[in-house]
Amino acid sequence: MEILRHAILDQGRVIGNDILKVDSFLNHQLDVSLLNTIGRAFYAHFGQLKIDKILTAEVSGIAIAAIAAQYFNVPVVFAKKTLSKNLDPDTWEGSVYSYTKGQTYQIRVARRYLKADEKVLVLDDFLANGEAIKGMKEIIDLAGAKMVGAGVVIEKSFQPGAEKLRELDVDVHALIRVVSLEHGQINL
Amino acid sequence: MEILRHAILDQGRVIGNDILKVDSFLNHQLDVSLLNTIGRAFYAHFGQLKIDKILTAEVSGIAIAAIAAQYFNVPVVFAKKTLSKNLDPDTWEGSVYSYTKGQTYQIRVARRYLKADEKVLVLDDFLANGEAIKGMKEIIDLAGAKMVGAGVVIEKSFQPGAEKLRELDVDVHALIRVVSLEHGQINL
Numbered sequence: 001m002e003i004l005r006h007a008i009l010d011q012g013r014v015i016g017n018d019i020l021k022v023d024s025f026l027n028h029q030l031d032v033s034l035l036n037t038i039g040r041a042f043y044a045h046f047g048q049l050k051i052d053k054i055l056t057a058e059v060s061g062i063a064i065a066a067i068a069a070q071y072f073n074v075p076v077v078f079a080k081k082t083l084s085k086n087l088d089p090d091t092w093e094g095s096v097y098s099y100t101k102g103q104t105y106q107i108r109v110a111r112r113y114l115k116a117d118e119k120v121l122v123l124d125d126f127l128a129n130g131e132a133i134k135g136m137k138e139i140i141d142l143a144g145a146k147m148v149g150a151g152v153v154i155e156k157s158f159q160p161g162a163e164k165l166r167e168l169d170v171d172v173h174a175l176i177r178v179v180s181l182e183h184g185q186i187n188l
Numbered sequence: 189m190e191i192l193r194h195a196i197l198d199q200g201r202v203i204g205n206d207i208l209k210v211d212s213f214l215n216h217q218l219d220v221s222l223l224n225t226i227g228r229a230f231y232a233h234f235g236q237l238k239i240d241k242i243l244t245a246e247v248s249g250i251a252i253a254a255i256a257a258q259y260f261n262v263p264v265v266f267a268k269k270t271l272s273k274n275l276d277p278d279t280w281e282g283s284v285y286s287y288t289k290g291q292t293y294q295i296r297v298a299r300r301y302l303k304a305d306e307k308v309l310v311l312d313d314f315l316a317n318g319e320a321i322k323g324m325k326e327i328i329d330l331a332g333a334k335m336v337g338a339g340v341v342i343e344k345s346f347q348p349g350a351e352k353l354r355e356l357d358v359d360v361h362a363l364i365r366v367v368s369l370e371h372g373q374i375n376l
Contacts, residue, residue: 019273027274029301030264032257058247063264066251069220076218076251085207085288086215100273113217 001175003037005188008154008176014184018128018156026153027060027125032067038175039068042123042151045173046072049148052118053077055140057096057107057132060125064153068123077114079107079136088112092142094135107135109143116144127152127174130161137168154178189363191225193376196342196364202372206316206344214341215248215313220255226363227256230311230339233361234260237336240306241265243328245284245295245320248313252341256311265302267295267324276300280330282323295323297331304332315340315362318349325356342366 013021025031051072056065057079065076079094080087088110097104114120122136133150140147147170155162155174158181165172179187201209213219239260244253245267253264267282268275276298285292302308310324321338328335335358343350343362346369353360367375 015273021274023274023276023298024301028265028268028298030254030257030266032254032264033261035254036258059250059266059268062247062250063254066218066220066223066254067258069218070224070255073221076220077216078218078247080216080247085203086209086211088211110211110216113212 001037001041003034004153004176007031007034008178008188009186012186014181014186017182018159020154020156020178020181020186022154026064030063035063035067038064038153039071041175042068043071046121046149046151049119049121051121051148053114053120054123055079055109055114055120055136056123057081057136061123064125065123072121077109079109079139081105081107083108092139094138096131096135098131099129107132107139109139111143114140114143114145118145119148120145121148122150123152124150125153127155127161127165127172128159130164133161133165133170134168137170149173151175156181189225189229191222192341192364195219195222196366196376197374200374202369202374205370206347208342208344208366208369208374210342214252218251223251223255226252226341227259229363230256230361231259234309234337234339237307237309239309239336241302241308242311243267243297243302243308243324244311245269245324249311252313253311260309265297267297267327269293269295271296280327282326284319284323285317286319287317295320295327297327299331302328302331302333306331306333307336308333309336310338312338312340313342315343315349315353315360316347318352321349321353321358322356325358337361339363344369
């Protein structure tokens with residue numbers, strides 16, 4: 001993932017000691033060629049698992065999952081953060097604790113879009129505390145489907161998410177690890 | 189767009205007289221093969237304009253824009269609905285009136301991702317009252333960029349959005365028009 005590495009080092013911006021902004025290519029402006037490289041990398045790692053579906057969460061996971069799904073040739077479902085008329089009342093729910101906001105919110109998937117025994121790959125942009133992926137795992141478990149793994153573009157390995165997920169028996173694969181962001185410095 | 193037409197007629201669900209749910213393929217679960225067909229159709233219509241960027245708004249426009257951008261070979265920027273640490277304080281803002289909620293909200297793009305004189309194509313899933321696209325046009329105008337057109341997957345032609353946008357000199361292109369949704373019936 002040399003291209004991703006360069007994009008992070010050249011364009012990433014550090015806020016405080018723990019926020020890495022990659023909004024020039026990953027979650028505000030999207031570099032679609034880089035997203036394809038990312039999608040191919042996820043396929044190289046998870047492609048042999050014969051998944052039925054990719055699950056992600058709005059907002060930042062959507063473009064990553066949609067582009068990656070082209071390689072897996074499966075549908076994407078994205079978990080929603082807000083209730084709306086466009087969401088079925090009949091949903092599976094997972095809890096996500098937000099450390100920045102100090103509160104728990106629910107993410108939801110309409111039950112009709114996750115079926116028992118489906119093999120589901122979870123994709124997301126960042127892995128920090130693992131809360132979003134844990135919430136998606138709750139949804140997959142409730143549906144009786146099988147979570148075959150979690151692919152993240154960037155893991156902040158100085159935060160405990162990957163370890164927490166491995167304790168839940170999740171096969172986590174990060175395309176790149178950020179070791180620290182101290183003193184405004186990105187250490188990969 | 190026979191494939192899109194069939195997807196809407198076979199899978200679309202009508203709520204009341206004006207909501208068309210297409211969450212099985214367009215805005216909750218995503219049929220990525222159909223999104224590619226949609227992307228190619230937008231490119232067939234707008235490809236000769238040599239655009240610099242695609243602008244959309246979270247959430248439902250993101251996957252559509254990301255897949256379509258592969259044909260145009262340009263970056264996507266998606267306007268954000270919520271302030272967060274990941275968004276620059278220095279933004280262009282547009283107003284969107286929500287008829288369902290009866291209130292106006294702001295959508296925002298970091299100024300660094302829209303430059304003066306860039307040729308910008310706006311893409312979105314639905315065109316109903318035209319508010320989201322009008323808000324994106326405000327952002328493009330504030331940036332001094334040029335909006336070359338607006339592509340929407342589904343226009344609800346019984347609502348006034350397309351007309352309102354044409355009054356603002358926006359070249360609107362809908363891949364399919366829904367003429368009415370009365371009595372639970374989808375009329376294309």
